[in-house]
Amino acid sequence: MGTALVTGANRGIGLELCRQLSARGEAVVAVCRTTSAELDSIEDVRVISGVDLLSADAEQVLIDGLDGKPIDLAILNAGILRNETLERLDVESIRAQFEVNALGPLRLASALAPAHLKTGAKLMIVTSRMGSIEDNTSGGRYGYRMSKAAVNMATRSLAHDLGPRGVAAAVVHPGFVRTEMTGGHGFIDPSEAASGIISRCDELHIGNSGSFWHQNGEALPW
Template sequence: MKHVVITGANRGIGFQFAKQYSKAGYKVTAVCRNNSKQLTALDVDIIEGIDVTKESDLLRMKESIGSKPINILINNAGLLNNDQLGDIDGGSLRAQYEVNAIAPLRVTDALLDNLSDGSKVGLITSRMGSIADNGSGSRYGYRMSKAALNAAGKSLALDLKDQGIAVVLLHPGYVQTDMVGNRGDITAEEAAGRLIKRIAELTLEKTGHFYHSNGEELPW
């Protein structure tokens, strides 16, 4: 049975990943800071109380997973604050960097021994991290942190290719989640379904690319 590990799995897109992969017959390890009733109701392994920005929690996550091989690792946990000129808070910027850019790299590094030839790493990023695609400005911490995540993902793809591990950077779309006040164009269920297809299509030839959930390749 193939094994998928998902961070930020208690709600939104992360929960839908857990639900849909479990339904498809995968063994799912759902990593989250706070558990939820909907996640508990799934037939998945849950590692709760994990703050992906804390070294001690990452060690506990690694110990809980042990030596189990991981076929798919999805770094989904994220943080969005509405940073605007005239109200720039350094703590807000740093928090978004910690969660959105640094944590996915540290999670992947912590679980590197569980990945092997044929494994895949999905980084849930955003087209707001695209410099070429920025036509509206603002949201400084989120844009900057997602651009940093894209840079990390490209380097991961290069560093892991010789081990047969493929990496993909994925923009879900404008999704109806708590993060955006449930505004959005598509549901979390639809977004997760699209992203699962993109991950299924991922090969070493496509490693390090940046895709919209609809399959469109996005500019850096």
């Protein structure tokens, strides 16, 4: 068992990832803006709060909180979903989704890579199949789709750049999950999504680094 870091850990899929990783004996570092009673109730979880991906000091707060601790698995899960249409193109909303969903994971990966991700470490970024260009059959959701397509591309580059150091990176779609993000709608609960994401993390290695998976194991089109 190793040390697993999860962002967006205070609720939704991230909270459930922390619960399941902790239950199987991983040392969990739970990263969030503000902790929650549910997160605090998980035994032996180290919480680093104050990591706001809309803020310029997010990386520094994380690195200070880690205090040099090496990470075996980083699941960069925090994300936001807004809704823009062609008729209501709210550019600030689109920009915020880029900051949180695309730049956020890239900034944290860049901050973690030099000192905290050693040979054999894994980086799993929670994306959405709404970021798949091939899978886009319905349009709309400009900021969300564009930001998730961007993080997919960033992850491919991370796989190339970190591979020589023995660090594998991939993106995973959690399914349509009943969380606050979806207003409680969805096909599955966070427990099923988290369990699938953890299975994909277990399967991730240098040989399949750069993959885009559904949490159920299916390979998704870019």
